[in-house]
Amino acid sequence: MLRNGVVGNVGQPCMLRWSNRIRLTWLSFTLFIILVFFPLIAHYYLTTIDNLDDSGPRIFEPRSGNALCEVKHVQDLCRIRESVSEELLQLEAKRQELNSEIAKLNLKIESCKKSIENAKQDLLQLKNVISQTEHSYKELVAQNQPKLSLPIRLLPEKDETNFPLPKSPNSCRLHSCFDYSRCPLTSGFPVYIYPLDQYQFSALIDPLIKQAFLETARTNIYVTNNPHIACVYVVLIGELQGSTVLKSIDLEKQLHSLSYWRSDGHNHLLINLSRRSQTQNLLYNVSTGRAMVAQSTFYDMQYRPGFDLIPSPFIHAMSEPNFLEIPPQVPVKRKYLFSFQGEKIESLMSSLQEARSFEEEIEGNAPADYDDRIIATLKAVQDSKLDLVLVEFTCKNQPRPALPTEWALCGERADRLELLKLSTFVLIITPGNSHLIASTGCSMRLFEALEVGAIPVILGEHVQLPYQDTIHWSEAALVVPKPRITEVHFLLRSISDSDLLNMRHQGRFLWETYFSTSDNVLSAILSTVRTRIQIPAAPIPEEPSKEIPHKTGKTAGTDPNMADTGDLDLGPVETEPPYASPKYLRNFTVTVRDTYRAWNTAPGPFHLFPHTPLDPTLPSEAKFLGSGTGFRPIGAGAGGSGKEFQAALGGNVPREQFTVVMLTYEREEVLMNSLERLNGLPYLNKVVVVWNSPKPPSEDLIWPDIGVPIVVVRTEKNSLNNRFLPWDTIETEAILSIDDDAHLRHDEIMFGFRVWREARDRIVGFPGRYHAWDMTHQSWLYNSNYSCELSMVLTGAAFFHKYYAYLYSYIMPQAIRDMVDEYINCEDIAMNFLVSHITRKPPIKVTSRWTFRCPGCPQALSHDDSHFHERHKCINFFVKVYGYMPLLYTQFRVDSVLFKTRLPHDKTKCFKFI
Template sequence: MQRNGGGGVAGGQPWVLRRIRLTWLSFMLFFILVFFPLIATYYLTTIDEAVGPDKRLFGPRPGGELCEAKHVQDLCRIRESVSEELLQLEAKRQELNGEIARLNLRIEACKRSIDSAKQDLLQLKNVISQTEHSYKELMAQNQPKLSLPVRLLPDKDDPPLPPPKSPRACRLRSCFDYARCPLTSGFPVYVYDRGAYAWAERIDPLVRQAFEAAVKTNIYVTADPSVACLYLVLVGELQENASPPPPPPAELEKQLKALPYWRADGRNHLLLHLSRQSVTQNFLYNVSTGRAAVAQATFLERQYREGFDLVVSPLVHALSEPNFLEIPPQVPVKRKYLFTFQGERLESLRSSLQEAPPQSFEEEIERDPPADYDDRIIGTLKAVADSRLDQVLVEFTCKAPRASLPTEWALCGERDERLGVLKVSTFALVIVPGDGQLVASAGCGMRLFEALEAGAIPVVLGDHSQAAVHQHIRWSEAAIVVPKPRITELHFLLRSLSDSDLLNMRRQGRFLWEAYFSTAESVLSTVLASVRTSLQVPAAPIREEHAREIPHKAGKLAGTDANLADNGDLDLGPVETEPPYASPRFLRNFTYTASDVYRAWNRAPGPFHLFPHTPLDPVLPSEAKFLGSGTGFRPIGGGTGGSGKEFQAALGGNVPREQFTVVMLTYEREEVLMNSLERLNGLPYLNKVVVVWNSPKPPSDDLLWPDIGLPIVVVHTEKNSLNNRFLPWDAVETEAILSIDDDAHLRHDEIMFGFRVWREARDRIVGFPGRFHAWDLNHQSWLYNSNYSCELSMVLTGAAFFHKYYAYLYSYVMPMAIRDMVDEYINCEDIAMNFLVSHITRKPPIKVTSRWTFRCPGCPQALSHDDSHFHERHKCINFFVKVYGYMPLLYTQFRVDSVLFKTRLPHDKTKCFKFI
């Protein structure tokens, strides 16, 4: 041991001695800086008080005589020295405090930088992890990368194909050149100008004008014949008593072969004959059209080529479009008459078509005389009318019969008169021609489509006649087809149908008429869609609305509102934040035309558009996720399941992983909007936020938008319209859309719960505030009701999930009259969306959680607080019912809450959602 020179303690380590010395020096310095000035000040003050005001040592004194006294000079010097030292120490202390504050700011900035870098690193790790996972999934599929087929263009110098063995031998496989229509061709259609063939000028002017107007708006029509898949020729209908008359068959064949792109045999040509009358000339009957298909309303059996030619509807509305508001409502189901029929019968088919060779045609009739049940039909229907069991209207003679083919029942009176009778008829009888050689006739087609237009359910007596586009349309869903021998059982059959079945058939008939036969545009689109579907070429993709983005500055760091996002110890999403992930698009391009033809044609909106995805896509069985088809699936617990912890780490469910997009409509409420955007910070599975800026005035230049870690796209709109909420913006890259008002307050766990519920009911609106439609007994009309209720029929889209598919339908398919009323009232867009979805699905929406309304502290008073708001919504509901023809909304007493919410769980388990 050694003793320290400073008298320290011997023994121990040198660092201990140094620490002792430092501690002692620190204590002394602390005493000098703190306690010594205080003691000195106290001592001097005590002396001053002791000597009195006249003999103070350091206080003011005339002439400073006391300070000049020799015995206190030392004390004066000490006081001055201490005061100077105190001032220096105070300045040093303030300097050190400022330095400490600056260092603290730098520390906080470094902490934020570290946190941001950690988040970026976590994001990059997750991106790498997701990429590796996707790569493994792709490799597990063991599928080669396919490229699109080579686009084959026609060659004008191609040698002609050998002619078919007989005029009836043509089918698509033998008479259509598929090389001109690759699956990826887009189905371009070239329409011949009327100057290309001589008889075009004699076509009915109304038919020609309606056809040309429809051609201008059709997306498939091309002006380049070299890339055309189909060549369309309007061949009729010719004007009545046209001069000169139609050319003879030989001359007509010559003119057809002279068409510029006929290519010797007419391959890939469609000869379209549109008629406004119940009788058509059918001047193509005895004409050899080669490999060109024929589309018209009247066909004889020896003329019609099944699967190649096309039966079309008469062109009832040539130039004037029907007024959908004048169409009678679909309810009540039972109308004044159980069934009606008005017509007059002609006896023979001998002179029906003057172009037919008289001898061979007569011989054919003699070999196969028609089976005529018309006499039995007349007797049975008269007996039903005489029995008066039900009120029916049957008339077999006409005051002013319309022209018709022999053996076909002539129409009676004018069109308006016939519609007047049909509007009060539950069923409308359509008696097909007595001769089975008439495969289709314009007269029967006219009766059929007038019945659909008026909401009378067609009853077709005779099963040998073909309706329009029968290859794709299932007419049995909209009409009752009864063989003529069952005429005696017809009355019993019609009375046995339930109201729900009748209304379902009436709805389907209304859809078929509106979608396929109501206007010249729909008739042309139907003809082209039928050919395209038969060729298995997908429809053109439906257009999206281009989002013109408004530049904005993001600099405000978004916080988290504890009241809205706090979920205790419960996480709401995966541990690692997912990078933005767009929903896969157009995965079923060829399915719609190859295997899903029935649904495409017989369910709204029809086969005219190709959608990126729909809420009706099929779902894989559960084991497929683990046996070869697990791409994109994220099962809970890897398939073992689990409670809260495992539940929050993966989406699970029956469909692959996905995210959702928030679409927020706003109008000149910048502070409210910024607060709402901040509340989205940290929300799991959020892809991006699309802010629909509905004001003509752009956002303030100095406005700082919150940084929520995800893109915020601010979309400029053409005009202030609530319909902009549902435009299918191209910026929305997910199937799921959360439509939310800028003043709606939702907790994160509520949003997550709604998203998970929507994933199991993708075809429905899933949201929070519920409303219902109430019946006004006094006025026999509908009312909008927002009171608390145990039954509801609407979920407001101010806070609701829905599929982007419905945004396309709302903007491009739903009747324009509804969107016009939304613009007129600046109201009711949420009701319109509920009407649309319930009309398409025939299902009510789904309400989640107990939330019924929203409170926005500090927000300006909403329009919904105005009494006129509710009066307008009453009017909207009744107007929408008139447009649809019935009330599509359905009641539900169903509400969804979280599984395990009130369930007692073991201590090692957690609930799926703590507060829901």
């Protein structure tokens, strides 16, 4: 049983396993049947439905009730399908209709947003205009001074003015002998020059002097043909030809018979120019009444200080000096420490009757003559051989005629100049007769020394030098009393190289400005009289803008090259109304107060400028206490970081704007892209496009609307000098000169503008360059490589003052502009030379930008190798014209305040990326 039990227990599980296997087999068979026959059944029903769709319901023979039910069910499903399809089509149509309405509404929303933004901008602009108007009104009320305008030009009403002569003719001064009523401050200083055929002795005048004088007078801005409105009447009296002698009584009669002499000759100027070392003192015994005298030779009893004037000798009749013949100003020290050539002939009797008569008057009262001591001392220095000097007291050839007690000139002018080119200093020994306070011989020595850069050392402090009441000769010459002759050698050796070069540089300026040409000689004479009676110079001319009409259509977009500045604005965008820089605010202060600067610094006193970068600056508190007109301090004076900084210009000068000047030549697409990038630029007054091509712009060209005027000016010829013409359409002091293919971000431009406002007398810009010394050829090279030191900032992207546009176009030597036209190159180098020459300062580079990339632009001329060779030649030629290298090196670059400074969360940087 146990076994059976065991066997029985084992058999039960076996049965269970077989049962499970049967179930599994059945399930598998059932699944097989379903998988095989279900597709067939489904295909049957689908085919039936398709048949019903295609041909309508079919009538089947009713085999049974189940088949009929199946057919009705299929028909119900078809109807449901059709109903659902129709509903879906209707819903799709509604969806498309709603999407169209949504798109239209979105367009309306965008349009409304733009309208709101435009309205906000208009409102902001109106608020700004109102604010500026209120501010200006408050300034006017606080200042209580109306804007000054020029008064009506006053002219003399009568031709006769009778007032008593001074007791002594030699006591004439401006206050007692000059009729100011004929010369109102606003008269313009009209000058009438007597025609030479109105007096007989004009036929005796040297033809060269006569011709040059008339040519100069014909182009002089002050000369008028209407004698009734004249302030000053000019009479040319000499010099006379050769040994011609004119009796004093005859000359006096002819002068008194002049049409507008009016009995005493008031407001007349008698000019006796000198071309020879011994010029006749025609007016010595002539009664000149109240007429002023301008000549190179004077005795002390004849000269009336502050009334008569001593001009320079008349040597050159050329329109511009030949700069290539003038020796360079360096090296500072030359072969000879000093030189002197001359001969004193005691027995030489002058043919001048006034000299003989004057000697008779002063005989027995002659002062001590130090000439013997001078000769002995100079010979001792020469013999000591401590320094190489050259002194000769006897001429190798016949000496030039000279006045008594005066040292005669030796040799020809060319020979004298060759010696002076080798001399660091040149001695000028004044006449032994101290009563001879001015002589043509001394003036010619002074003139020749300045011409070739030999520093004059004048022995004798009693002499009167040309234009001595306006020119500070101590900056260009040494005036040493004769008793100090024994100390002269020590004095000359003690002067440093920098002082020597400054004196030589100043002497070159005086020679170029007042003595070098016939035009300068006459201009200096007239300017002396004009300065004495305190009449401003004539305004310097501006270049008339011949505008080219153009179509303005499309609105410019935002600058794609503009960096993301976040919430920081750069200034008032399209909200500040146009504001022109004030002009001619210092007409009379420049004439009266700045006489020294006008006469002793370039460009000289011959022109009145509307504004200069050298105008004085008020102290900081003045803008808050009584002189705040035009100032816009940051944070109303409290200062601040970026937010307050961008809301106002601040600085030390009143508010202003700048003008973009862009030179272009037949690159319309590049030009349009560059103009669009200026859209929305703060403080932009206008854009002046200098159209340098003879071919006008395309008629179908549409210019962008950038929110400020775009003025297109036509030029007379294709010249790079046109970039710097002082166009009359430029109404601001600040000019941003920019190439038509230069890419500058707005924040870079604004940063450069703010920096320039603090350095108005300098070029402030982006691409820096360098003048390098070529040791092999002992000359200069133009270097555009990256350098830690620079000396130029290219004007393809730079700010400068309009003052320099006047100087470049009208004052700078024509030879430089001619070379720019010849090479079609180097105008930017020429401008850097000019500014450094005037200021003696290097330019200022801002930001790290060194070059400009213009994608899609044609290849620039600067990519050509010949471009750099031409620039090498330009630099060396400009150095010859100036006589030295004006460019100065700088290792200084300007970056933004607070650029890398960590600020609190409530502060913002001045410029985020600069």
